[in-house]
Amino acid sequence: MKLLTHNMMRSHCKGVVNGFPLKLSSSQVDVKEIEFNPDFINRMLSRLEWPALVQIANQLGVGEGLPEMLPEEQKFEDEDVLKKIHHVLLEVEVVEGELECPETGRKFPISKGIPDMRLNEEE
Amino acid sequence: MIVELRKSDRQKLNMSKKQAKKQLKNLQRCLKHLSALVGHECTVSRLPSKSILLGNAGHANGIGRADVVSLLQSHLDESSYKLYFPPDKQFSILFTQDICESIVDMINATKIKGNILYCAFLSEDLSFEISNEIKPPGLKLFGDIISEEFEGELMELFLEHSKNRSSSQDELKNRVTLHYGYKFDYKTNLVDLTAPLEHPIPASVRKVLGIIQPHISITPNQLTVNIYQPGQGIPKHVDTHSIFTSEILSVSLGSDVVMDFKHPTSGKVLPVLLPRRSLTVMSGESRYLWHHGITPRKTDALQDVVERQLRISLTLRECTPDPCTCNFPSQCDSQNYGKPRYSVEDEEEGARLEEQYVSAVYEEIADHFSSTRHSPWPGVVKFLNSLPSMSLVVDVGCGNGKYLGVRSDITVVGNDNSYNLCSICQDRGHEVFACNALNIPLRPSTCDSVICIAMLHHITTPQRRVTVLENLAGLLTPGGLGLVTVWAQEQHLDLETTESCRPCPTDGTEEGVGRRHFDSQDVFVDWQLKKPGSVPDKSGSKLYYRYYHVFVEGELAGLISQVPGVELVEVTYEKANWCAVFRKL
Numbered sequence: 051m052k053l054l055t056h057n058m059m060r061s062h063c064k065g066v067v068n069g070f071p072l073k074l075s076s077s078q079v080d081v082k083e084i085e086f087n088p089d090f091i092n093r094m095l096s097r098l099e100w101p102a103l104v105q106i107a108n109q110l111g112v113g114e115g116l117p118e119m120l121p122e123e124q125k126f127e128d129e130d131v132l133k134k135i136h137h138v139l140l141e142v143e144v145v146e147g148e149l150e151c152p153e154t155g156r157k158f159p160i161s162k163g164i165p166d167m168r169l170n171e172e173e
Numbered sequence: 174m175i176v177e178l179r180k181s182d183r184q185k186l187n188m189s190k191k192q193a194k195k196q197l198k199n200l201q202r203c204l205k206h207l208s209a210l211v212g213h214e215c216t217v218s219r220l221p222s223k224s225i226l227l228g229n230a231g232h233a234n235g236i237g238r239a240d241v242v243s244l245l246q247s248h249l250d251e252s253s254y255k256l257y258f259p260p261d262k263q264f265s266i267l268f269t270q271d272i273c274e275s276i277v278d279m280i281n282a283t284k285i286k287g288n289i290l291y292c293a294f295l296s297e298d299l300s301f302e303i304s305n306e307i308k309p310p311g312l313k314l315f316g317d318i319i320s321e322e323f324e325g326e327l328m329e330l331f332l333e334h335s336k337n338r339s340s341s342q343d344e345l346k347n348r349v350t351l352h353y354g355y356k357f358d359y360k361t362n363l364v365d366l367t368a369p370l371e372h373p374i375p376a377s378v379r380k381v382l383g384i385i386q387p388h389i390s391i392t393p394n395q396l397t398v399n400i401y402q403p404g405q406g407i408p409k410h411v412d413t414h415s416i417f418t419s420e421i422l423s424v425s426l427g428s429d430v431v432m433d434f435k436h437p438t439s440g441k442v443l444p445v446l447l448p449r450r451s452l453t454v455m456s457g458e459s460r461y462l463w464h465h466g467i468t469p470r471k472t473d474a475l476q477d478v479v480e481r482q483l484r485i486s487l488t489l490r491e492c493t494p495d496p497c498t499c500n501f502p503s504q505c506d507s508q509n510y511g512k513p514r515y516s517v518e519d520e521e522e523g524a525r526l527e528e529q530y531v532s533a534v535y536e537e538i539a540d541h542f543s544s545t546r547h548s549p550w551p552g553v554v555k556f557l558n559s560l561p562s563m564s565l566v567v568d569v570g571c572g573n574g575k576y577l578g579v580r581s582d583i584t585v586v587g588n589d590n591s592y593n594l595c596s597i598c599q600d601r602g603h604e605v606f607a608c609n610a611l612n613i614p615l616r617p618s619t620c621d622s623v624i625c626i627a628m629l630h631h632i633t634t635p636q637r638r639v640t641v642l643e644n645l646a647g648l649l650t651p652g653g654l655g656l657v658t659v660w661a662q663e664q665h666l667d668l669e670t671t672e673s674c675r676p677c678p679t680d681g682t683e684e685g686v687g688r689r690h691f692d693s694q695d696v697f698v699d700w701q702l703k704k705p706g707s708v709p710d711k712s713g714s715k716l717y718y719r720y721y722h723v724f725v726e727g728e729l730a731g732l733i734s735q736v737p738g739v740e741l742v743e744v745t746y747e748k749a750n751w752c753a754v755f756r757k758l
Contacts, residue, residue: 052604055586059606062614070616090563090584097565097619097650140584164595167588167608171524 051165053110054094054139057103059165061151064173069153071102076147076160079110084140088132094139095124107138196291200228203264209440210259218296221274225267228291233263236286241265244290248279260433260444261468267292308445309434310715311457315388318452319381324426327377328485331398341370347469348405353378353396355492362413364395364492378487381424385452391420393489401430401467403481409435409466412455412490414497415507421455422489423447428482431473434463437504438699438716446473449484461501462716498529502697502718523633530697530720531631532590538702538717539593543573552747553626554579556656556754564621567648569610569641570628574598577605588613610641613648620648623655627750629729630659630721633695638722639735646739649757654742657733658752662691662723666746691723729753 061069100120107113115134117126126132149158149165158167200217203226208215217226230236230244238256245254249269257266269276281292308314319327334351335342341352343359350357353374355364374382374396382393399407412421425447432453434443443463447453455465473479496507503510535542557579560566564583568576571587572594578585578601587605589595598605608614610628623645632638645655689698697718729751730744742754 051606054584055604055606058586058615058619060614060616062608062612069614085581087563087582093563094565099616162596163599164592165606166592167606167614168590168592169609169612171521171528 051144051160051163052140053103053106053142053144055165056106056144056149057098057139059149059167061153061156062167063151063154063156063169066151066153069151071099071106071152072158073150073152074106074109074144074147075150076110076144078144078146080143080145081137081141082143084136086133086136088129088136091132091135091139092125095120095126095135098139103138107142110142110144112138112142196228196289199263200226200291200293203228203262206259206262207264207266210442216296217293220294220296221272221277222294222296223269223272223298224295225269225277226293226295227265227267228293229263229288230285230290230292231262231264232258233261234286234288236265236288240286241267244280244283244285248276249273260431260442266295307443309436309443309459309463311455312434312445312459313388313454313456314445314447315385315452315454316448317450318384318424319450321450323377323380324450327381327487328426328483330375330377331400331485334398335400341372348402348407349400351398351400353398354393355395357395357397362410362416364416366416366492366494378489381487382489385422385424388452388454389420389422390456391418391422391491393422393491395490395492397488397490399486399488401428401481401484401486403428403483404469404471406467406469409433409464411462411464411504412460414461414499414501414505416492418491418493419456419460420491421460423453423455424487424489425449425451425453426485426487428484429473429479430467430481430484432465432467434459434465436463458501458716461499462504500529500718501716503699518634520634520636523637526633526720527631527637530718534700534717534719535591536593538700539573539591539597541702542700543594543597546573546575549575549579550626550658550748552745552750552752553624553656553658556624556654557583560622560654565619566622566624567615567620569613569623569625569645570631571598571603571605572627574601574603574605576624576626577601577603610644611637613644615648617647618650621650621653623648623653625655625657627658627660629657630723631719633720633722635732638732642732642736646736646755646757649739651757653757655739655755655757656752657729657755658750659724659729660721661746661749661751662694662725663746664689664691664749666749694723694725696721696723724751726751
C-alpha cells in the first residue's frame with residue numbers, strides 16, 4: 051500500500067462520521083522506485099489531506115524535508131520538494147501492517163502489500 | 174480418421190469386401206464412443222502407441238477381462254498392461270506399459286469368442302484416468318462393513334417384511350421397495366414430514382447404523398429398502414436436494430452391482446462397483462450433481478462379467494424441512510434448478526447470493542479465471558486512452574488487473590472483492606486493496622476517472638446496483654468520467670458488423686465465455702475449474718456457478734439516471750456487453 055492510497059482511504063464502517071485518517075501500524079515498509087513526474091505530484095496536491103500525509107510520513111520516518119504546510123496555490127516549484135513528495139506518496143510501500151478505523155477501532159490487516167478492507171454485510 | 178482394414182487381414186479372414194466395410198463402420202463407431210468417454214476426439218494411428226483399441230472385444234460382445242487376458246497371454250506379460258472395459262460397449266482398451274510395436278499385428282483379426290478382433294494403436298496415449306478406479310468426487314466406499322451372517326439375517330428380515338406387508342411398501346415397475354421412518358413418495362420425490370410411518374427403522378438396521386457411525390456425518394431418520402431381482406435396476410436420478418441432507422447412504426446386501434454415475438453436463442459416465450456388504454456414502458458432487466442409477470441387466474462387468482444375484486439395498490437418508498443451499502443449483506429443487514423464479518428484491522437474500530455465488534466462487538477460481546483474462550478489451554482501452562495524462566483512476570472490481578497498467582502516464586488504483594484476485598494484481602506490481610463495491614473505503618471526490626468493468630452484473634438487486642453506481646460517482650471530481658460495462662442479455666446485436674462476424678475468441682467478449690443464450694435476466698453461469706496443467710478432461714475439473722444479472726437495452730442508462738449528480742454521456746453495445754459512460758456534474 052502506497053501512502054497515496056492511505057491518504058485517499060477512509061474508514062467505511064457503519065455509523066462512522068469522518069473515518070479519516072486510518073491509523074497505521076506497520077511491521078514491514080519497502081521502497082520501490084517509481085518514475086518521477088512533477089506534474090502528477092502537483093496535480094495530486096489539491097486532492098491530498100496534507101496534514102495526514104505529513105503525520106504518516108513522520109510516523110514511518112520518511113517525513114524529513116516534507117513541508118509542514120501546503121502553499122495557498124497548492125503548487126510547488128522546488129524540484130527537491132516535489133521529489134520528496136513523490137517519494138513519500140508513491141515509492142514508500144507498507145507491506146505488512148494494520149489499518150485501524152479512528153472511530154470504531156475496527157482493524158484491517160495489510161498483508162503482502164494488500165489492505166483487506168472488506169466488511170461483513172452488517173458492519 | 175485413418176481407419177482401414179488391410180487387404181492381408183481381410184484375406185486371412187476370408188472376408189468379403191462388404192464384411193470388411195462393416196467392420197470398418199464398427200471401428201468408427203467405437204472411436205466415436207471412446208471420444209465421448211474421454212471428452213475429446215480420439216483417432217487411430219499407424220504409429221505405435223501405448224494405448225490400443227480392441228474393437229469387438231467389449232462387454233457388449235460378451236467378452237470380459239479373462240477372455241482378453243487369455244488371448245494376450247502368449248504375447249504380453251499380465252503385469253505389463255492394464256485393460257479398460259467401458260460399460261456396454263463393443264470395445265475395450267489395452268494400456269501397455271511400454272510401446273509394443275508388434276502387438277497389433279500379432280492379435281489383429283484373430284477370433285475371440287466368435288468375434289473378429291480388430292485392433293489399432295490410438296494416436297495418443299490415453300491416461301489411465303478413464304480406467305474404472307475413478308469415482309465421482311465426494312463418493313466414498315467402505316467394504317466388508319458387516320459379516321455374511323448379519324447380511325443373511327438382514328436379507329431374511331426384509332424378504333419377510335415384503336411378504337407379510339409389515340411395512341409401507343411399493344411394487345414399482347422394476348423393483349419392490351419398503352419404507353421405514355417416513356414414506357418416500359415416488360410421485361413427488363418428496364417425503365411428508367408431518368406423517369411419520371408407524372414402522373420405525375428396524376432395530377437390526379439401527380445396529381448397522383452403529384457400525385457405520387465413524388464413516389457418516391448425518392443422522393438418518395428414513396430407510397428405503399430396495400429389493401432387486403437379477404435384471405432389475407433403478408433409473409438414473411439425483412436424490413431430491415430439498416428433503417434430504419448432505420449425505421445419502423446405501424448398504425448393499427446379497428450381490429455386487431455396478432452403479433453408473435453420470436455427469437449432467439459433460440455426459441461422462443463413471444461405473445462404480447458396489448460390492449455386497451459394503452457401505453456407499455454419497456456426498457458433495459456425487460450426492461448433489463451426478464445422477465446415479467443401476468442399469469437393468471443380469472450381468473455386470475467392470476473387469477470380468479459377473480452374474481447378478483438377488484440384491485437388497487438399504488438406503489439411509491436424513492429428511493429435513495430446511496431448504497437446500499448447495500453449490501449445485503442446476504440440480505437443486507430448493508434453488509429452482511438454477512433458474513431464479515423472480516428477480517431478487519430482498520436485500521438480505523441478495524447479499525447472501527453475492528457471497529455464495531460471486532465472492533466465494535471468485536476466491537476459488539481466481540488463478541484459473543485470471544489465466545483466461547489476458548487481453549484487455551479494446552473498448553476499455555479506448556476509454557482509458559481518452560483520459561488526460563496524469564489522471565488518477567480507480568478500477569472498481571479490477572479482477573486480475575488487466576487494466577491497471579494499460580497506460581504508464583496515468584495512475585490506476587484497483588480494488589476487488591476477491592482477495593486472491595488482488596494478490597494476482599499485487600504480484601504484477603499494481604496498487605490494489607480488497608473491498609466490496611457496495612462500500613468503498615475511499616474519500617469522496619478524489620479521482621479523475623473511475624472504471625467498473627464486468628462487475629456490476631454480479632450485483633443482485635436493483636437497489637444494490639444503484640448503490641454501486643452512487644459509490645462510483647462519489648469518487649469522481651467534478652467533470653470526471655466513469656465507464657461501466659455489463660453483460661447483455663441480448664447477445665447478438667452486433668453480429669451484422671464485419672468486426673464481430675469473426676469467430677469469437679476465448680477472450681473476445683469481456684466475459685470471455687463466447688456468446689450465450691439467456692432465457693432469464695437472473696442466471697447462474699457455470700465455471701469449470703481446471704487444475705493448472707491438467708488435460709481438458711472433465712474429471713480433473715470442478716464445477717462452480719456464478720450469479721449474473723444480464724442487462725437489457727436501456728437498463729443501465731435507467732440505473733444511472735437514478736444516481737444524483739451525474740449525467741449520462743453515452744451508451745454503446747459492444748461484443749455482447751452494454752457500456753455506459755457518465756460524467757460527474
